[in-house]
Amino acid sequence: MAQTVETVEAQLEENRRPRWTVARDLTVAVVVVALIWVALRVLRSETALAGLGPLGSKLVQAVIGIVLGVVGVWALFIVANSLVELLPARATAIVRPYIFVLPAVAVVSVFLVAPAVGTIIQSFTEVPEGEGFFYNYVQAFTDPDIRVALRNNAIWLILAPAGALVIGLAFAGLVDRIKRESLAKTFIFLPLCISGAGAAVIWRFVYEWRPPGQPQIGILNAIVSAFGGEPIPWLQEIPTNTLALIVVMVWLQAGFAMVILSAAIKGVAVELIEAAKIDGAGEFQTFVRIVLPSIRGSIITVFTTIAIAVLKVFDIVYVTTNGNFDTDVIANRMFNEMFRFRNFGFATALAVILFVAVIPIMVINVRNLRRQGIGA
Amino acid sequence: MTAETAEAFPAPAAEGTATARKSKTPRRESSGWLAKVLVLVIGIAWTIPTAGLLISSLRPEVDVSTSGWWTVFAHPFDFTQYTLANYDRVLTAENMFEAFINSLIVTIPATVIPITLAAFAAYAFAWTRFRGRSFLFALVVGLLVIPLQMSLVPLLRLYGDYDLTGTFVGIWLAHTGFGLPLAIYLLYNYISQLPKDIFESAHIDGASPFTAFTRLVIPLSYPALASFAIFQFLWVWNDLLVSLVFLGTNPDVAVLTARVSQLVGSRGAAWHLLTAAAFVSMVVPLIVFLSLQRFFVRGILAGSVKG
Numbered sequence: 001m002a003q004t005v006e007t008v009e010a011q012l013e014e015n016r017r018p019r020w021t022v023a024r025d026l027t028v029a030v031v032v033v034a035l036i037w038v039a040l041r042v043l044r045s046e047t048a049l050a051g052l053g054p055l056g057s058k059l060v061q062a063v064i065g066i067v068l069g070v071v072g073v074w075a076l077f078i079v080a081n082s083l084v085e086l087l088p089a090r091a092t093a094i095v096r097p098y099i100f101v102l103p104a105v106a107v108v109s110v111f112l113v114a115p116a117v118g119t120i121i122q123s124f125t126e127v128p129e130g131e132g133f134f135y136n137y138v139q140a141f142t143d144p145d146i147r148v149a150l151r152n153n154a155i156w157l158i159l160a161p162a163g164a165l166v167i168g169l170a171f172a173g174l175v176d177r178i179k180r181e182s183l184a185k186t187f188i189f190l191p192l193c194i195s196g197a198g199a200a201v202i203w204r205f206v207y208e209w210r211p212p213g214q215p216q217i218g219i220l221n222a223i224v225s226a227f228g229g230e231p232i233p234w235l236q237e238i239p240t241n242t243l244a245l246i247v248v249m250v251w252l253q254a255g256f257a258m259v260i261l262s263a264a265i266k267g268v269a270v271e272l273i274e275a276a277k278i279d280g281a282g283e284f285q286t287f288v289r290i291v292l293p294s295i296r297g298s299i300i301t302v303f304t305t306i307a308i309a310v311l312k313v314f315d316i317v318y319v320t321t322n323g324n325f326d327t328d329v330i331a332n333r334m335f336n337e338m339f340r341f342r343n344f345g346f347a348t349a350l351a352v353i354l355f356v357a358v359i360p361i362m363v364i365n366v367r368n369l370r371r372q373g374i375g376a
Numbered sequence: 377m378t379a380e381t382a383e384a385f386p387a388p389a390a391e392g393t394a395t396a397r398k399s400k401t402p403r404r405e406s407s408g409w410l411a412k413v414l415v416l417v418i419g420i421a422w423t424i425p426t427a428g429l430l431i432s433s434l435r436p437e438v439d440v441s442t443s444g445w446w447t448v449f450a451h452p453f454d455f456t457q458y459t460l461a462n463y464d465r466v467l468t469a470e471n472m473f474e475a476f477i478n479s480l481i482v483t484i485p486a487t488v489i490p491i492t493l494a495a496f497a498a499y500a501f502a503w504t505r506f507r508g509r510s511f512l513f514a515l516v517v518g519l520l521v522i523p524l525q526m527s528l529v530p531l532l533r534l535y536g537d538y539d540l541t542g543t544f545v546g547i548w549l550a551h552t553g554f555g556l557p558l559a560i561y562l563l564y565n566y567i568s569q570l571p572k573d574i575f576e577s578a579h580i581d582g583a584s585p586f587t588a589f590t591r592l593v594i595p596l597s598y599p600a601l602a603s604f605a606i607f608q609f610l611w612v613w614n615d616l617l618v619s620l621v622f623l624g625t626n627p628d629v630a631v632l633t634a635r636v637s638q639l640v641g642s643r644g645a646a647w648h649l650l651t652a653a654a655f656v657s658m659v660v661p662l663i664v665f666l667s668l669q670r671f672f673v674r675g676i677l678a679g680s681v682k683g
Contacts, residue, residue, distance in 0.1 A: 066484045115530035116522050195658070355525070
């Protein structure tokens with residue numbers, strides 16, 4: 001039997017463990033950990049790969065990084081498991097589940113639980129000298145800029161999910177009746193794989209404004225001009241600009257709404273629809289009276305899921321206007337508080353406000369999923 | 377009715393009430409021209425913005441800044457009006473090639489690591505008994521509620537202390553942390569539904585839980601793993617916030633989205649470059665999406681409640 005990592009697994013199936021395998025497994029463990037450590041050093045070192053030239057070092061870095069990330073995590077699990085198997089059989093049975101669960105639990109503890117607690121505490125304690133615990137929150141609700149951002153979040157929260165829902169529902173209802181259904185769906189669906197940053201560039205170009213008389217290269221102002229109107233500075237003019245940004249979100253999310261609602265509509269029992277038709281209901285009436293109530297759960301899922309995404313919207317605003325001209329939203333403001341103003345205490349308060357706003361929507365979402373029999 | 381036709385046209389009523397309609401013919405009969413027109417209008421409206429970007433990225437600088445992209449349709453097959461010069465420029469002079477490689481370095485491990493951790497954890501939560509199991513499971517899934525903004529400030533400080541800011545390892549771990557709750561939730565839902573018998577017979581055959589995991593759970597959970605993989609891949613590739621916070625805009629490490637947003641700031645009027653750069657950042661998601669649409673749809677239907 002060759003003494004490699006692969007054979008560790010074959011060996012696991014034997015009930016007896018000869019003593020020499022203890023030494024072997026320990027050696028393998030040490031070698032794997034050492035290899036990962038060396039790869040990490042190389043990846044972080046600025047000089048180790050300098051001899052390969054800029055392109056060469058970049059590509060070698062890519063290979064090391066990808067292999068390290070992908071193989072490393074598996075190697076660690078295999079090694080940890082082989083070490084656990086060295087214990088007496090009963091101890092192995094008790095310890096092994098933790099080997100499987102604890103890496104994930106440790107990561108979420110470090111990256112979500114502890115920071116979330118820290119954020120809540122810091123939002124109260126990181127205040128200027130001599131100010132009270134609620135200073136950051138009082139600021140947040142009195143600062144005129146933040147109030148604009150909160151107001152904008154509220155507008156987004158209503159209009160963006162509603163817009164995506166209406167378009168998605170209309171499309172899902174209509175596309176059910178045409179040939180080439182899946183091709184038609186692809187066009188609505190496609191923006192879902194486009195990044196917020198990419199969408200921001202796409203729509204900045206759609207909204208591009210030139211002074212009247214110059215050729216308009218943005219399609220929207222070209223259309224406005226063609227009908228004899230004055231070109232509109234969509235992203236500068238208040239309040240048009242916030243609506244213009246919400247359109248970007250609707251454009252991105254309508255495909256999501258359509259997928260969920262289309263599946264739900266297909267799940268409506270056909271005899272219900274047939275019965276309505278026999279009773280003389282028209283197409284539209286059947287849709288409103290029979291189909292819509294039957295897919296109520298899915299409609300709530302779509303609305304709440306998009307609403308949560310909308311509350312946290314950052315990249316669209318950051319790349320289009322960066323919150324200028326009264327278009328700011330909380331997530332963008334928080335980023336700027338962190339990186340532009342170095343105002344970390346205030347940034348944590350904004351995060352907590354965002355969190356508190358998400359909770360009720362999450363509750364509606366989870367209750368709704370439970371009613372549908374999905375979820376834990 | 378013969379057995380053959382009965383098989384070809386199963387009666388919907390026989391399948392119970394809430395099952396999916398097998399045939400769409402009942403509604404297609406009445407397909408009005410209005411439905412077709414509306415679908416066409418929405419479809420075109422949804423495609424125009426992206427089409428404008430793609431066409432502009434292929435036009436020379438002078439043309440892009442002096443005439444609308446739709447003017448190419450006057451002579452759509454006059455190929456002298458198209459050029460790849462913008463792509464050449466953004467990939468070399470504007471660092472987009474480097475950013476492309478950086479995006480790969482970030483995204484592939486940031487997809488595989490959370491899936492691996494989540495699959496092991498979901499398996500243990502579903503099929504092993506240990507102290508604290510239900511508490512830990514509730515904790516992990518409950519974290520779906522927490523927006524990642526709640527983590528940014530403390531993590532940024534932690535990263536500062538351990539020199540992790542601006543490193544690939546740092547961003548892999550961040551994306552892993554943010555992706556894990558959803559990954560565990562989705563994979564648990566799938567893995568816990570696997571038939572019990574297979575684990576019992578594996579045990580009788582002397583397979584250890586680790587072997588059962590690698591030989592049975594991973595291959596059998598392939599649809600759920602694929603769905604989440606695509607989901608996480610697109611999420612990480614398209615992410616801007618996490619990469620700006622933990623990786624930054626230094627060209628050595630900056631990913632495509634960060635680079636595109638920088639270009640908008642520095643060259644906001646150079647539409648020939650911006651359009652090409654944006655398209656470079658979108659190519660991989662588009663390919664992944666168009667080739668694996670089926671899994672993507674399945675993943676969305678399985679629940680997208682990303683924190």
